[in-house]
Amino acid sequence: MPELPEVETIVQGLKKHVAGDAIESVWIGSKKQPLKSPAAIIAATLEGRRIVRVHRAGKHIVFDLVGESRTGGAKGATRSKAQRSASSDTAQWIVHLGMTGHMTVSDPAAEIAKHTHLIAKLASGRELRFIDPRMFGKLSVHLHARDAGGFDPGGIEPLEATEEQFIALFRRRKTPIKSALLNQKLLRGVGNIYADESLFRAGIRPRRKAASLTRTQLVKLHRAVQEVLREAIALGGSSISDYVGVDGEEGFFQLRHRVYGREGEPCLACQAPIRRIVLAGRSSHYCAKCQK
DNA sequence: ACTATTTCCTGGATGC
DNA sequence: TGCATCCAGGAAATAG
Numbered sequence: 001m002p003e004l005p006e007v008e009t010i011v012q013g014l015k016k017h018v019a020g021d022a023i024e025s026v027w028i029g030s031k032k033q034p035l036k037s038p039a040a041i042i043a044a045t046l047e048g049r050r051i052v053r054v055h056r057a058g059k060h061i062v063f064d065l066v067g068e069s070r071t072g073g074a075k076g077a078t079r080s081k082a083q084r085s086a087s088s089d090t091a092q093w094i095v096h097l098g099m100t101g102h103m104t105v106s107d108p109a110a111e112i113a114k115h116t117h118l119i120a121k122l123a124s125g126r127e128l129r130f131i132d133p134r135m136f137g138k139l140s141v142h143l144h145a146r147d148a149g150g151f152d153p154g155g156i157e158p159l160e161a162t163e164e165q166f167i168a169l170f171r172r173r174k175t176p177i178k179s180a181l182l183n184q185k186l187l188r189g190v191g192n193i194y195a196d197e198s199l200f201r202a203g204i205r206p207r208r209k210a211a212s213l214t215r216t217q218l219v220k221l222h223r224a225v226q227e228v229l230r231e232a233i234a235l236g237g238s239s240i241s242d243y244v245g246v247d248g249e250e251g252f253f254q255l256r257h258r259v260y261g262r263e264g265e266p267c268l269a270c271q272a273p274i275r276r277i278v279l280a281g282r283s284s285h286y287c288a289k290c291q292k
Numbered sequence: 293a294c295t296a297t298t299t300c301c302t303g304g305a306t307g308c
Numbered sequence: 309t310g311c312a313t314c315c316a317g318g319a320a321a322t323a324g
Contacts, residue, residue, distance in 0.1 A: 099317055134301045136318060
């Protein structure tokens with residue numbers, strides 16, 4: 001399940017493979033799709049534009065697009081709203097992979113996988129495809145004026161957050177710290193696995209109210225979150241099952257989880273059995289001896 | 293204004 | 309073996 005490190009890795013791959021390429025045409029699956037923007041607007045926005053940059057915002061993949069889109073040259077007052085907005089000179093394509101979403105850069109002759117929702121034909125002759133069996137992923141486009149800021153999902157990047165910014169996010173929250181870590185409007189990019197791993201490294205139980213944590217603990221947590229994310233990025237992102245790389249290869253070398261998915265197994269630090277509780281509807285794993 | 297819970301969805305694992 | 313049930317979880321929607 002792609003969290004920040006996985007998305008970062010995917011973005012690096014996409015950057016390598018499709019940056020500079022142009023989108024010639026777009027096919028969007030006919031059945032109901034994981035779209036946030038209407039299919040017609042997505043297609044009209046992408047077609048005819050060139051991908052100038054691929055970057056990440058939290059768990060979102062952001063393609064910066066330039067150029068006149070398919071409808072950019074249309075004249076007169078008869079253009080639809082979709083056409084007008086799609087012809088805006090600055091556009092972004094936003095992809096959220098959800099749980100099971102993945103992207104591939106494929107030869108057009110390659111078999112179209114089940115649950116393929118979008119295929120973008122590229123000028124280079126290849127196809128950029130979006131596949132998502134469980135449809136928790138989301139596709140959208142963001143149009144804005146040239147001098148506007150562009151897509152912003154809210155929250156701050158955990159790897160860019162200073163100690164003070166990090167502490168300020170949590171010090172007054174009454175919610176459990178695990179829930180706060182998962183709140184993308186605070187910190188963006190941390191998901192269930194890295195939240196559990198970070199809390200373990202910081203020695204904090206997931207149910208602890210954020211506001212009850214001492215400054216020292218928050219400092220420790222800040223460091224733990226950054227450490228875990230950096231290690232995972234260095235390993236190319238970790239994944240349980242649903243990642244398919246840009247090149248089509250399956251899976252990543254997995255960061256060794258110290259608590260996630262290890263219910264009943266001995267804590268790697270003290271041998272006490274790892275516990276599993278449900279918090280905010282998510283399974284949460286911790287060591288009762290190491291985490292307070 | 294916040295926080296907590298439910299919902300969406302499919303495939304893989306589990307159980308009888 | 310086969311079928312039903314459960315479970316995974318990001319984030320929007322809904323409830324409290």
